[in-house]
Amino acid sequence: MADAKPKPRTKTKKRRRAPKDEYVRYLVAIEDWDWSYSFGLAGTKDSLDPYMEHRQLGITGKLLHPTNPSIAAVELWLLPRGDLDEDQRENDTPTSVGRLSLHDRRLTGLLPIPKDSLTPLLQMLIADRFRFVDLGGARLRHRQALVTSFSLATHIDADDMPAAGDEP
Numbered sequence: 001m002a003d004a005k006p007k008p009r010t011k012t013k014k015r016r017r018a019p020k021d022e023y024v025r026y027l028v029a030i031e032d033w034d035w036s037y038s039f040g041l042a043g044t045k046d047s048l049d050p051y052m053e054h055r056q057l058g059i060t061g062k063l064l065h066p067t068n069p070s071i072a073a074v075e076l077w078l079l080p081r082g083d084l085d086e087d088q089r090e091n092d093t094p095t096s097v098g099r100l101s102l103h104d105r106r107l108t109g110l111l112p113i114p115k116d117s118l119t120p121l122l123q124m125l126i127a128d129r130f131r132f133v134d135l136g137g138a139r140l141r142h143r144q145a146l147v148t149s150f151s152l153a154t155h156i157d158a159d160d161m162p163a164a165g166d167e168p
Helices: 113-127
Strands: 023-041 050-064 072-083 098-103 105-114 132-138 145-151
Touching: 023 113, 023 145, 050 113, 050 132, 072 113, 105 113, 105 145
Parallel strands: 072 105
Antiparallel strands: 023 050, 023 132, 050 072, 098 105, 098 145, 132 145
């Protein structure tokens, strides 16, 4: 056995662990909003619904927290969906309620909402009552993040503001 050669060592790559998604609050001051609506024929013969309807509520604003100089503006799109109405969602197993993405210094959010919540949201925006959007979710990673909660608010108390040490 004296003539047995040891096996050459091969380099093994260490696998990086995926970082845990850190919970972050994104606080946006509403600057403007827009609502669009379209209705027409579906245009395909095999469609279950002969009509096509699209509604979307756009909110633009400024990111107050976390402070990030690479984000110049925020654009949130609330997209009403009938399958999110309370009587339709009992068997859902969601992992998020929307997503954020950062492109060209603009943080964009796509946030589905229950179709039946659109009317009261529009009424509050028309009355100029909503001032803030508070989103909770993962920290931006590779310019994307999942949103686990969001709310529109008329005001933010000082107690509700994230502390300065909470900056990611």
